[in-house]
Amino acid sequence: MGDWVHDGGRLCLDLVNTLRDRYRGGRELLIAPEALAEWLREVGLRADSSPVEAHVAAARELREAICQAVDARAQGSVIAASDVELINEAARGDDRAAVQLRAEPDGSVAAFRPEPRDPVRTALAEVAVDAIELLAAEPFPRVAVCAYHRCGLRFLDTSPARNRQWCSMARCGNRAKARQHYARRKAAG
Numbered sequence: 013m014g015d016w017v018h019d020g021g022r023l024c025l026d027l028v029n030t031l032r033d034r035y036r037g038g039r040e041l042l043i044a045p046e047a048l049a050e051w052l053r054e055v056g057l058r059a060d061s062s063p064v065e066a067h068v069a070a071a072r073e074l075r076e077a078i079c080q081a082v083d084a085r086a087q088g089s090v091i092a093a094s095d096v097e098l099i100n101e102a103a104r105g106d107d108r109a110a111v112q113l114r115a116e117p118d119g120s121v122a123a124f125r126p127e128p129r130d131p132v133r134t135a136l137a138e139v140a141v142d143a144i145e146l147l148a149a150e151p152f153p154r155v156a157v158c159a160y161h162r163c164g165l166r167f168l169d170t171s172p173a174r175n176r177q178w179c180s181m182a183r184c185g186n187r188a189k190a191r192q193h194y195a196r197r198k199a200a201g
């Protein structure tokens with residue numbers, strides 16, 4: 013169904029990349045609750061209940077807050093307070109899903125996680141927590157925008173020289189090289 017890509021290198025950047033083609037204002041992939049359900053499955057987040065429209069809106073809001081926060085961090089500027097608030101709120105998720113302690117009369121002790129009331133919100137909280145960990149990393153790693161002029165995907169650059177250009181060699185690297193090759197041939201007559 014979705015035209016998903018998983019080249020962000022981080023869960024939170026993969027969410028950012030569900031708005032494709034940011035170079036031209038964006039192409040929405042989280043178009044419906046079914047699309048969000050599919051994305052959650054694709055990234056391996058468990059959500060036992062089906063998303064509803066409100067979850068789609070929440071996912072998109074979280075996504076744009078993460079995108080703006082990461083861009084701000086990459087540029088060395090201050091992250092907007094409203095984005096911090098939104099990410100924090102999402103990270104709290106469903107508070108019933110926190111780890112709990114159980115002590116039985118027979119002396120046995122166990123840690124357990126209650127079933128969340130809202131599994132989709134709980135899954136989105138994991139994305140928000142991933143964003144918090146990325147944003148708070150010191151030094152901040154290189155999060156780059158794909159150099160292909162018709163892409164706009166964000167990715168975490170873990171190359172040794174921190175000079176990775178493309179979100180993916182297979183998709184954008186080869187397209188860019190073909191373009192350069194064509195331009196050179198054209199220039200050579």
Ligand SMILES: [Zn+2]
Nearest residue numbers: 158163179184
């Ligand atoms: Zn790309």
